[in-house]
Amino acid sequence: MANFEDFHEKWMEMQEDTRRRWLEAYMKQYCGTLKKHGSPVQKKRKGKRRLRVINGMVPAEDAFWMYATIGYPMEFLVEKMEERGFKVDVKGFERLLEQERLRSRARSKFVA
Numbered sequence: 164m165a166n167f168e169d170f171h172e173k174w175m176e177m178q179e180d181t182r183r184r185w186l187e188a189y190m191k192q193y194c195g196t197l198k199k200h201g202s203p204v205q206k207k208r209k210g211k212r213r214l215r216v217i218n219g220m221v222p223a224e225d226a227f228w229m230y231a232t233i234g235y236p237m238e239f240l241v242e243k244m245e246e247r248g249f250k251v252d253v254k255g256f257e258r259l260l261e262q263e264r265l266r267s268r269a270r271s272k273f274v275a
Contacts, residue, residue: 186239216249223255230256231263 214225221244229235241251 182236182239186235186243219249221249221251223252223259226251226253226256227259227263230260 214221214229221240226237226240229240230237237251237253237256241253244251
């Protein structure tokens with residue numbers, strides 16, 4: 164049993180490290196050119212989406228896109244954006260997440 168617990172702990176550490184490295188690469192590639200107040204227009208280049216920063220804040224829609232599309236944890240996004248002097252609309256993100264949960268439940272055919 165101890166071997167499984169050791170394996171599981173190491174695996175979890177590797178997963179977290181991988182996600183952190185991935186986000187750092189994402190931030191360098193897509194957000195490296197953002198200025199303190201950003202652009203109100205979301206830019207796409209060659210099919211790649213960039214995060215917007217409006218008045219120093221990442222909109223909830225962009226944070227939700229990262230979470231829903233690529234599965235990026237909100238906590239990591241908040242941490243990395245704060246390191247760069249930006250904020251994230253967490254309340255708006257939570258509202259969008261709840262709306263998606265309600266839509267998902269409404270589409271579900273599962274009956275308890």
